[in-house]
């Protein structure tokens with residue numbers, strides 16, 4: 001008897017015009033960062049995000065760095081970041097010389113706790129970075145009101161939430177400058193890739209200058225500032241355009257996957273499913289639940305048992321204050337710490353079927369009593 005195929009946690013799905021567009025790059029030899037796919041992709045992504053300007057970048061981390069550099073951050077400045085995030089959010093702040101100041105998350109959507117943001121604002125706070133974690137939108141309405149009260153810009157890290165909405169607004173359209181990632185495991189991909197979004201024309205021009213080594217657009221090889229080479233290639237953009245043409249289909253499948261998981265796990269007392277608030281429209285990047293275990297070792301054992309059954313899963317992100325570069329043993333973040341003990345991300349990609357979700361949840365519920373005892 002052959003065993004069923006291994007279920008991967010994430011997988012790119014290139015079922016549109018990606019190959020055709022990449023072939024065009026090859027045939028025309030426009031394989032570097034000049035070429036029409038870059039501008040076509042930027043325009044199409046701007047329309048999708050309901051935002052004025054998109055500046056494509058070579059990955060999501062450089063996009064986020066660019067967004068922060070455009071705000072002239074430097075040593076002595078503080079940026080408020082949730083401790084429960086992927087390390088790129090905090091590292092992008094560190095690259096500028098500014099200091100990330102961590103805050104807790106709220107339990108239902110696992111996103112930034114607005115009341116904790118309020119407590120951590122100081123005269124040095126130069127930006128607030130909500131992260132739309134695992135596809136769940138942050139409470140942008142409350143955050144924007146708080147940020148405006150203090151005159152502090154919002155920089156959304158929307159790397160995991162292409163297409164999500166908060167109170168009807170697309171993520172990546174509310175902050176002053178915002179960023180996305182198109183890494184291979186994200187909701188849409190360009191292989192490696194990223195983008196900055198903004199509605200501010202002046203900032204958009206500054207971002208383009210900084211992305212292209214700082215070269216004056218009116219005077220070739222004249223560099224008024226220290227810039228970066230963070231350009232996206234035409235090949236990446238060709239893949240991205242193919243992905244974007246099918247984004248609605250991708251988001252619909254992810255909605256089904258989350259509903260199937262909810263149905264099978266929602267009534268289990270030992271499993272806490274994500275409960276994005278009614279004002280949000282989640283895009284379900286990685287379906288992430290909390291299992292009721294006393295130690296993270298028990299959760300890790302569950303991941304091993306699932307792997308032995310041919311099912312890939314992974315622990316929730318380690319909160320930043322637990323990691324060596326940002327270690328703070330005194331810090332207490334009750335919600336992030338609790339999520340980090342029992343949090344587990346389950347397979348979520350657009351080639352999964354309802355019977356895959358049956359198999360994953362059946363195996364998870366089968367192994368759970370053993371690791372809890």
Ligand SMILES: *Cc1c(COP(=O)(O)O)cnc(C)c1O
Nearest residue numbers: 059060061086088089159181183
């Ligand atoms: C993926 C991700 C990034 C960075 O994206 P890369 O394209 O991998 O550099 C930033 N922030 C968050 C929250 C992410 O998940």
